Amino acid sequence: MEKYHLGEFEKVVMLTVAILHREAYGIAIINEMEKRLNRKVSIGSLQTVLRRLEKKGYLESELGEATKERGGKRKRFFSFTIHRKRVLEETKEQRLNLWQAIPKIALHKA
């Protein structure tokens, strides 16, 4: 069991980082989330979550190369640690198990 329970937004951010794979930096994550989830995300709230996840060891980050864009500032790319990837997979399986355990009838009624 994990000591730290990820919140919903945190999970979404982690999944998005996973989706972007090696291209996950601030604005890219925001764009991806806005595109896929149709959800407004501010830089501030996203960055807070990213730093927190990094501090807890769920994410790693490194600075990229400087380009002419972005006022010459480097991008910070976030990526998964392998261990954390496994944790995320486990969570997913647990969820699926839960889904599968629901009797069909309950879903029909709903």
Place this chain on the structure above:
Amino acid sequence: MKLSPKPPKLLLSFFRWFCHPDYLEDLEGDLFERFDQNLHDKGKNKAKWLFTLNVLQLFRPSLIKPLEGIKKLNPLGMLNHNLKVSIRNFKRYQTSFLINLIGLVVGLVASLFIYLWVNHEMRMDTFHEDSGQLYRLVSDAAGNETLLNSSPRFAGQLRSEIPEIQLMVNSSWGQLESILVLNREAYSLKGEFGSKDFFKLFSYPLLTGNAESLLVQPNSIVISESTAIKLFNSTDVIGQTLEWRWYSAVEKVTITGIYRDLPLTSSSQFDYVLSFNIFEQRFKERIERGNRNGRTFIKLAKGTSVEQVNAKIFEISRRDYPENTSRPPFLIGYSDYYLHNLYENGRPNGGRIALVQLFIAIGVLIILIACINFMNLSTARAALRTKEIGVRKVIGAHRRSLIYQYLTESCTLSFLAGIIAIVFVALLFPYFQQLIGQKISVEPDLNMIFVFLGIVSITGIVAGSYPALYLSGFNPLLILKGKLTTSNKDQWLRQGLVVFQFGASLVLIISVLVVYHQMKYVQNKSLGYKSDNILNFETVGMNAQKQQAFLSEVKNVPGVVKASGISHALFGAQKSSANITWEGKDPEQDIWFEWGYVDYDMLELLKIKLDKGRFFSREFGNENAKVVINKTTQKLIGVDNPIGLKLSVGDSSYEIIGVMSDFHFQSLHEQIKPTFFLLNNGWSMKLAISITAQNRHQCIQYIEEMYKKFNPENSFDYSFHDQEVQERYKNDEKVATLSKYASTLAIPISCLGLFGLVSFVAERRSKEMSIRKVLGASPSSLIGALSKDFTLPLSLSTIIGSLISIYLMSNWLAGFAYRIELEWWFFAFSIVLLFLFALLISTVQIIKTITTNPIDSIRDE
């Protein structure tokens, strides 16, 4: 190409200011990218607006710069490191470590003692509840001295007219040495009088009894715990009766309560309190006349301004006594009086507080001298540690962390010294109390711990601040290239510190000399009368007849030279400007006289010299209308031969029969006052017996036996007059002891500092000296070369020190009306002494340097 719009500058710089530097770069990039996107999608204005929003949303705790700075070094780790380096340095430079440590320990011991004493003095009388609301009614006397007594009648009037007065207690003019008799056994004890609210106004802790009702009944007495034990060997004594005696007064009194023994922080110490009615009855007439023969203590209501009450007292006094133009009575703080016991024109003007301030100044001075040792030695050693500093700086140490390092070093040292000092203070405390002749109450509380920590850390910081700032300011490049040379400025500073140290020591030595000689002068100056081998005692319970019989009997005791009586203490008491007039006196002149009633033989007993005329003598029959004056009075009258002239005291007129040479009844602080003596009618308050110096002990025993015969119920409590004379100089004696001990502390500390400095310089210049030696320099020229560094600052310090001590000492001497002159040899002697110490210390080191084989110091290069 058209320049694309930029994000708002102000917001950008705001962002750069608050953002955590670790995140700054990529976040700023994100902001720019977003701005460009928005610019493209939504237009310039919207983009700018969104940029603003984004920046503001980034302003959150997780992203802003931490308050304590960016570099999060482990502070504990650094401290650990600094401590380790400090200890290594202590081990490496043991001599200077020991010099610093000893200096600081001595300095701290001295200042901790001084703190304990000052703390005791400051707490005096503050243990009473609402001590800020307690006041004492006093009035001026003779313009510059405060007559502390007040008139009980006037006080009663104030009580009824001034509603701000919450409580008022009347008491006698002072504590009375009186006798308590239980089952025919007499005990001589110190008594206080108090009207009914005495124990409500003062918070003397009670053992038994209710503060409300202790002194309400007439003739009640409240005794202290130890008095109860002394008299009854029990504290269960409520309701017991005692007999109280004071001179001819005898009263039966009933014990209504017992108070715990008074704390040391009570300025007033007494064995029992009597209800005021006894005093009132005995001095009824005088009180009704409005004599100022009592003390009045007042508690004002909370929040009352004492100025307002004083103004009211002023009005009442002017209204009811318009003929009295002198300053009316006024209130002074009860607990203030202990330290501020000298008043001038109604304003506090020195007193004991001056002594307290002197103590504090000396404490600070000694600590400072010790701090200077540390400063001097560590800046001097700087040369040896420059490499360390250079390497640290190159590795990336901030100046601040170097400063911390040196402060850690000095604070470690001062804390170490502090701990050792506490041990010494605890061990030496009884001796300290003996030394200052005073019991001190020490109540360890949080405050004291804070003050201790404060003293120790301020010492550490003061000692460490200069080296820390100085050493951390070196340029690493120059250090590592080996091009750093200590500049003239540093040398000046170091020598300046030596000048200060030795100047201060010199001031102390000179003070010791001057104070010592003045005290010797005071003791040896002919007082104009005989003061040694004179016993004097109060005559409790003897009427005139008995006294006369005793006096004539006691003269037969072997060893007794003369015996007589006088109306007051032999040593300055009664002062009165009682309308004393003579022919041709300027009616405006208001002069204070000392006067008293004496018995026959008194003046012969005191061996007062006669200038003109004669003393009282039985041969001339009734001499009650005659007076003997002193020389000062004669000068005042302004006649060459006043014999036969008349002197009026009140309504009576006296014929002058003799003029005495001047003599000092007062302390030598005071000018001789005009004095005259009248003949008493056989009864005296005090008796004096002069005895021979041989077999004193046996003689006193005989006298005591005789006294017991005449006065079996009272004990024979005598004192030697010359000892009473000494009492007058108690404060001066304290100054004498203080300066003696302060200088015995300061001189070694200063010498230690000089020793350290000399040994360091000798070490640093050992190569130079060796080369000189190889080239054929004589030992004397080597000594000259080495000691040159110290002769100049030492000479300078003698000049400055002498000037300061001239100023200080002439100020101190100005307090004596009769004093020594500042002699040149005080200074010469002190300077020679100081130089001798300095020379002795430096020559040891210098000789060590010049006798070493030059090979030892120059071969390794």
